Amino acid sequence: MKFRDFSPKVVEWYLEHHRNLPWRKTRDPYRIWLSEIILQQTRVLQGLPYFEEFVRRYPSVQSLAAAKERDVLRLWQGLGYYSRARNLHKCAKVVTQVFQGRFPADVDSLRELPGIGDYTAAAIASMAFDVPVAVVDGNVYRVLSRIFGIRNDILSTRGKRTFAELANQLVPNVGPGLHNQAIMEFGALFCTPRNPRCTECPFQRTCIALKDSSQHTLPVKRKKKKPSSRYFYYFVVEEASKLRMKERRGRDIWTGLFDFPLYESSKPLKEKELIKYLPASRKRNTNPSEGHFISSTYRHVLTHQIIHARFIQLPGGSTKSVLLRSTLKDSSMFTKKEVMSLPKPVLIGKYLHDIGYQ
Ligand code: SF4
Missing domain, CATH: 3.90.79.10 (Nucleoside Triphosphate Pyrophosphohydrolase)
Structure with missing residues (x-):
């Protein structure tokens, strides 16, 4: 499919099908950041009460920075990967002390903050500040690998680069945050890992995976080590x-x-x-x-x-x-x-x- 057709189609789908979630109604970088860090740990429905409780207890980045680490860990309890909660707290302190409580608007400065990697930096920059940069998460890998028929291993350096380049070519200059949310939501609700809804899909005429029935083999991911x-x-x-x-x-x-x-x-x-x-x-x-x-x-x-x-x-x-x-x-x-x-x-x-x- 032509690159320029992708974004309008996925955004059109999004406007009709997306779930109403609290972090979708805001351009506040604090809330966007909080939701992204929580959602790295869990599914939307399980993450929602954590998000709401964090926002209730700590309505601003300054209030989170002033909290005791022990209280932050307590609130995070059940989400696992506690280093993320510690980084969340550290990041709030840096934003408060170094950036006067305002998240920086560019991807490079965001990436320097504790616990913020490429994905979260792109999410905050595009959704809060309209920077045309792509988020690349598991949903994006799946959607792009299927629609464009890409078989590179998503855990390999080469695969990651290929997907990041393609994703960035698809991001529009106007409304990059909406585009990013749309593609992730499309992956979460329609182009799902096990039961993609191909018969109702707006990409069915151009999707390569549907054409060659390879939906279930994409994206390619090498096997993980046994725990x-x-x-x-x-x-x-x-x-x-x-x-x-x-x-x-x-x-x-x-x-x-x-x-x-x-x-x-x-x-x-x-x-x-x-x-x-x-x-x-x-x-x-x-x-x-x-x-x-x-x-x-x-x-x-x-x-x-x-x-x-x-x-x-x-x-x-x-x-x-x-x-x-x-x-x-x-x-x-x-x-x-x-x-x-x-x-x-x-x-x-x-x-x-x-x-x-x-
Ligand atoms: S046709 Fe199926 S595999 Fe292709 S994008 Fe749509 S839901 Fe995904």
Whole structure:
């Protein structure tokens, strides 16, 4: 199809079919940025309440900058990839302190901000400031690969360049933000991964994938590596209605969130090895098959890892083994109320819910 015909067609489709979402009704770069960062993590319907709550609690970039990181992480809880929440907070601070609370309008300056990559910079620049630059996300890869019959691997450097060049050639000088929203919405609602609505599609006369029935093989994407398994054994120490918890540090998953003192094993541990950690009184009362004091395995799937976690409940003062003592280091006791307000991985939230913490 001719390049110049693409944008009017997809925009026409958009005006008729798009969903009414709060970030579509604004040109405020703060709200556009917030929505884009949240939507990188989740689908529109799941992301909507997060967006609304962020805007309610922090109606401006300055108010987000002034928040405590812990509160931002707490609000982000459930979205995963917590480094994005930390960058969100850092970015708000830079925009407030360096740019006097106004997002820069050009793509290069936007890209320099924490947590803003090519995609988000293009989204903000085009939607808030009318800069004619293309956003290229999974929807755009799919739509362009199918309509134009491009078989380059979207994870390869060459493939990324090819798609970015094509996408930028298609962006109009007038209304680039509308064009970008239209193509992403078209990919999300019509040209979907599994069931594209080809029979109702405005591109059906020119779409190459439809012509050669290759919709389901496009876009081409090389296979991802199998996720690795990790085995977490958490010590849940309770004393005087307080729980011992620990802030995660370093470059591993969940940095800045709170979990329990943890022993990580390279392989699954047998029941009898876990029972060793219980004090004598609990050993006597322990029937592993009933989950007394030692939980069953919680399986928690992340993008590149599968966590297999078990929780061992201990009374305060059970620190007899060296291993246990070392895992308790840097942990502190928290009341139930405090535990509930700490930012925690979803896995820990699930366990707490199961033992009666709401
Ligand atoms: S015809 Fe089908 S594959 Fe082609 S753009 Fe339309 S929905 Fe996508």
